[in-house]
Amino acid sequence: MSHSALAPGTAPIKPEFLVSVQPRDVPDDDAAEGGSSHVNGRQDDGPEGEGTGEGGKRLSGAQRKKFAKDKKQRGANKGRRFQKVRDDLELCFKVASGKPCEFGDECRSTHDIAAYLAAKPRDIHFPSHEDLSDSLPFVRLPDVEMTEDGDAPRSSLDVATTCAVFQRTGECKYGLKCRFLGNHARLQENGELELVVDEEKKAHAAVAETELNFIDADSLRKIRTKKYPHPISDAYLKELQDNANEPPKKKEDTLQSTDAAPETSTQPAPVEVSSTTETTDKSQDDTPDVPVRFAEKKRLHWKGKTYLAPLTTVGNLPFRRLCVDYGADITCGEMGLAMSFLQGSKEEWSLVRRHPSETTFGMQIAGSKPQLLVPAAEIIGRECAGNLDFVDVNCGCPIDLVYKTGSGSALLDAVGKLGKIVVGMNKALGDIPVTVKLRTGVKDGKNTAHKLMPRLAPEFGASGITLHGRTRQQRYTKLADWDYIKQCVQAVRAREEEEDLAPVPIFGGGDCFSSEDYWHKMDNYDVDGIMIGRGALIKPWIFTEIKERREWDISARERLELARKYTEYGLNHFGSDTAGVNTTRRYLCEALSFQYRYIPIGLLETLPSRINDRAPAFKGRDELETLLASPDSRDWVKISEMFLGPAPESWTFTPKHKSNAFGTEESQG
Numbered sequence: 001m002s003h004s005a006l007a008p009g010t011a012p013i014k015p016e017f018l019v020s021v022q023p024r025d026v027p028d029d030d031a032a033e034g035g036s037s038h039v040n041g042r043q044d045d046g047p048e049g050e051g052t053g054e055g056g057k058r059l060s061g062a063q064r065k066k067f068a069k070d071k072k073q074r075g076a077n078k079g080r081r082f083q084k085v086r087d088d089l090e091l092c093f094k095v096a097s098g099k100p101c102e103f104g105d106e107c108r109s110t111h112d113i114a115a116y117l118a119a120k121p122r123d124i125h126f127p128s129h130e131d132l133s134d135s136l137p138f139v140r141l142p143d144v145e146m147t148e149d150g151d152a153p154r155s156s157l158d159v160a161t162t163c164a165v166f167q168r169t170g171e172c173k174y175g176l177k178c179r180f181l182g183n184h185a186r187l188q189e190n191g192e193l194e195l196v197v198d199e200e201k202k203a204h205a206a207v208a209e210t211e212l213n214f215i216d217a218d219s220l221r222k223i224r225t226k227k228y229p230h231p232i233s234d235a236y237l238k239e240l241q242d243n244a245n246e247p248p249k250k251k252e253d254t255l256q257s258t259d260a261a262p263e264t265s266t267q268p269a270p271v272e273v274s275s276t277t278e279t280t281d282k283s284q285d286d287t288p289d290v291p292v293r294f295a296e297k298k299r300l301h302w303k304g305k306t307y308l309a310p311l312t313t314v315g316n317l318p319f320r321r322l323c324v325d326y327g328a329d330i331t332c333g334e335m336g337l338a339m340s341f342l343q344g345s346k347e348e349w350s351l352v353r354r355h356p357s358e359t360t361f362g363m364q365i366a367g368s369k370p371q372l373l374v375p376a377a378e379i380i381g382r383e384c385a386g387n388l389d390f391v392d393v394n395c396g397c398p399i400d401l402v403y404k405t406g407s408g409s410a411l412l413d414a415v416g417k418l419g420k421i422v423v424g425m426n427k428a429l430g431d432i433p434v435t436v437k438l439r440t441g442v443k444d445g446k447n448t449a450h451k452l453m454p455r456l457a458p459e460f461g462a463s464g465i466t467l468h469g470r471t472r473q474q475r476y477t478k479l480a481d482w483d484y485i486k487q488c489v490q491a492v493r494a495r496e497e498e499e500d501l502a503p504v505p506i507f508g509g510g511d512c513f514s515s516e517d518y519w520h521k522m523d524n525y526d527v528d529g530i531m532i533g534r535g536a537l538i539k540p541w542i543f544t545e546i547k548e549r550r551e552w553d554i555s556a557r558e559r560l561e562l563a564r565k566y567t568e569y570g571l572n573h574f575g576s577d578t579a580g581v582n583t584t585r586r587y588l589c590e591a592l593s594f595q596y597r598y599i600p601i602g603l604l605e606t607l608p609s610r611i612n613d614r615a616p617a618f619k620g621r622d623e624l625e626t627l628l629a630s631p632d633s634r635d636w637v638k639i640s641e642m643f644l645g646p647a648p649e650s651w652t653f654t655p656k657h658k659s660n661a662f663g664t665e666e667s668q669g
Helices: 061-074 113-119 164-169 199-208 217-224 231-245 251-258 317-325 338-342 346-352 370-383 408-413 415-429 449-456 482-498 515-524 534-538 542-548 556-574 578-595 623-628 633-644
Strands: 018-023 185-187 193-195 330-337 360-366 390-395 434-441 464-471 506-509 529-532 616-618
Touching: 164 199, 164 556, 231 370, 231 415, 317 330, 317 556, 317 578, 330 338, 330 346, 338 346, 338 360, 338 370, 360 370, 370 390, 370 415, 390 408, 390 415, 408 415, 408 434, 415 434, 415 449, 434 449, 434 482, 449 464, 449 482, 464 482, 482 506, 482 515, 515 529, 515 542, 529 534, 534 542, 534 578, 556 578, 556 623, 556 633, 578 633, 623 633
Parallel strands: 330 360, 360 390, 390 434, 434 464, 464 506, 506 529
Antiparallel strands: 018 616, 185 193
């Protein structure tokens, strides 16, 4: 097959691996940036149609209609819902763990252990690294001993299996409900099962494996009933209200009041209406009514560190652990909504969970006004005290569901409001730094970040800045503008030098997909580091490539081991019972919905690979590599079954991208 037949922008795959020269559909990557559901949670929101095509060129009216139709067919699936899959016979969690149930006979779940074990499916066999192969069947399963009549054993117990939770923590809190029970249960002479505890592992896990930032039920109840105290926020919001009701001050009065800043302040206090950046945008002239007064803030020493971007749905704790294993230095939790935090949503509060391996960890929050973000920040700061290194304000999410509420990238056009938010959050969070993630602007051709960024630290108190080199309108239709990122960095550094301010770390983002990409951008665009999003979703090992300054031709077996490790981390986080197994299965499929887009570099004629190149249909160097490149969501489910057993009939996986749905079935588990 001739390579010259490939269309411009198509990945240069060697002819011997090409199956077709027609490029695959391009999934819309904004789905990873917001508006997606959590465990049971919020409705997905797809991108709206835009008037640009591939490469960002303007389209005619007829072309726009066709483009909108194509996007509707291949864009994000809206309204995805994922329900938990439970056991056919639900055993009481307390009884399963060997504890008495306080509800007794009134408990809604069964206490009949014998009946539960009789109905329970056979234990799942979780493979080890040595069980993996790059040839069929890819994962070696143990032989099942048959009974005399040739049937599989009726007992659900498989003593040869491995429970990821037990192996990590020395005990399994899911007890008899665990789908890998044979690893930590022993059959006694009286026919009863005894749960095993490994005290040595348990002692080690108390430090190395116990997740942090859990919120207790009493605190959640107080939040839901609006009885959780947040005095700093209350005082700040009252001050804002009082200032809003006061007549405008004269400029000389404002200057006099700001001169009274305490000598211990680590940041210069701003004047009421001042900026070193000239602007004709009215919203850019607005500043917080309350001058900045900071206690000592922790400085962020991030220069040269690798940073995994906050990613909705796919940037969960198991995925972040995986990226840390491959070399990510800074991790940030999925974007959470301030309103949902204040409503005491368990799903939202789960987003602040941190694994001990995450050495520098922050959480990201989105909201539209100080009345939401400031009290949410105060509660988060108190509940996560000592286990949260920074809080990031989302000013970049382009998704309609977020933007239309005035959150995310909508704050780029409401700078006065943003200033009040950052100032208030700084007060509410004490010594926890506040960072800001933003885009270049809202509309194409109207970049505003160069006006806003120099104000974020000296006037509002931001401790770090990340700039994604695209506008909201642009989405991913053309490459990120790294020249503009450099211009913005230089604008910030000029003000810092002029006012003798301590520099804040500035990270750029957009299109980093290889070690060569990373180091070229680091050497030429004046940033302190690069936030990596899509590059990490497609190839989590990019952090290893960066640290070792090489392009890694990772083997298919090594990629399958990555999936096995992700599954292990998922079971530890989501649980090893039936519900946890299938929640892990769902998120593994979410991860594979990005990883299938990786083109092995051994198949390419030129390096490095580029993130926006469209891949034609290709075959791998072996059967496993071909399977891992499949865009069919049913194949992702098959891969999940290698580690988690057959998917239940009641379980389905709806991919984010319609281009991955086949026929009338959008997925099948």
